[in-house]
Amino acid sequence: MTLNQDFLDRLKIVECHDSTYRPEKSPLVFSKAKGSLIWDVDGKEYIDLCAGFGALALGHASEALLEVTKGFSADRPMVEHAMGDVYPSEEKILFLETLKSLLPSKYEIGALALGGGQAVEIALKTAMLYTKKSGFIVFDDAYHGLDLGVLPLTAREDFSGPFKNWLIDGHVERLPYGAGNDQLLSAIKKLSHCGLAAIVAEPIQGRAGVRPPPKGWLSMLADVAHAAGGLLILDEVFTGFGRLGKISTAEDVDADISAFGKAIGGGFPMSACFAKKNIMAAWPESSGEAIHTGTFFGHPFSAAVGRRTLIQIKNQNLMVRSLDLGDKVKGWLCAAIGHHPLVKDIRGQGLMIGVEFAKPGLAAKLMDDLREKGVVALPSGNTGATLSITPALNIPEDLLKQGIERLAQCL
C-alpha cells in the first residue's frame, strides 16, 4: 500500500465522510510544495494547475510567506492573535490600507473576515443595512459559498437541498446568468414585498465551469439595480486581484460592493468586503461590541502574508502576465486538443481558463487521469464537464505548458 492510501485510510477514521474527496485510484496527500510544484507523501511530483482553488497567487511557499516568517525572532516574536475587533494588530491596519490603495478609488472602506463566503455575507448585510430592503437577485449556477447566510444564493441543489427547510424563502430570485432587462424587472417585481437590496454576480462564474457573462452585462446589472433603488454586489472572491488580468472588475463596472477572498491572504485565511464609503456608513458605529465580527477576522499572520502578496502582484505586474499567459494557454489548448471531438469549448480570461467537454463527467475523470500523470487540476460545472485551469499567477511558462501537454496525452 502507498503512503498516500495509508494516510487517506487514516483520515477516513477521524473525519466526517462528506469532508474530503477520496479517489479510487492514484490518491494524493500533499506533503510539501514550492511554487507551482507539489510533492505527495510518497515523494511523487505534481504540476499544480489549481493553486489552492485559486488562493495561491504567488504559488506555494512564496517569497511573501518567507519574508514574514524570516521577520520573526526572539526580539520580535509573532503576534498570533490581536483581538481583532477590540484591539487591532498593526498588520491588520497595514493590510487594509494596502487593499484600499490597490482597489478602485470608490472603494474606500472595507471589513475583513476569513473566507470568501463570509465576505459575501458582509456584502449582503451591508446592502440590507444601506437599502433597508432584503431581496436579492442571483444567477443560475452561481457559487457564493456554503455558509448558511450565503447558501440560498449558491445555485446547486445538492449543496442547499438537505437544509432547505431551514433556509429563508421568498427573498432570493434566481435568473439565468446573462438574463436580460425584462427578466430582471420581473424578478424585481416578485421581490416587491421585501424590495431589492442587491443583485449579486460573479464577474466570471468560476465553479460553474468558467462561464463569462455577455459583454456589457455587468454594467447593465448595475443600471437596473440602481434604478430599482438597489445595489450591485460583485463576488470577486475567485476572480479578484489579478486572475482576470485586473485587480477588480469594479474598475470597469459601477458596482457598489465587492467581496474578495482566496488570493488576498497569500494562501492563508483572509477575505474582505469593500464598498463605497456612504454605503459602508450604514453600519452602526461600534460602541465596544461590533455587530459583525469573528474571533479570527483580520488575522495578523494572514494580513502580513496577504499584504506582501498584494504588493508582489502589483510590483511584478502579475495582472498583465495573467492576461498574456492566459491567451497563450488558450492558444496551446486550441492547438493541442481544439480539434478533439469531445472538446466543446475552450474559454476564460487571464489565468481562469475552462475546457468544456461534450460529455458530462469527463473533466472529473480527467482529473483522476491527470493526477496519475503528475498534474493537479479540478473539474467544474454542475455535470463535471469542464476542466478548470487556475494556476498561480507566477507559474513558470514551461511548467504550465508541460501541464497542458499532459492533459492532451490524457485526453
Ligand SMILES: Cc1ncc(COP(=O)(O)O)c(C=O)c1O
Ligand atoms: C465566487 C466565489 N464566491 C465565494 C466562494 C466561497 O469562498 P470560501 O470557500 O473561501 O468560503 C467561492 C469559492 O470557491 C467562490 O468561487
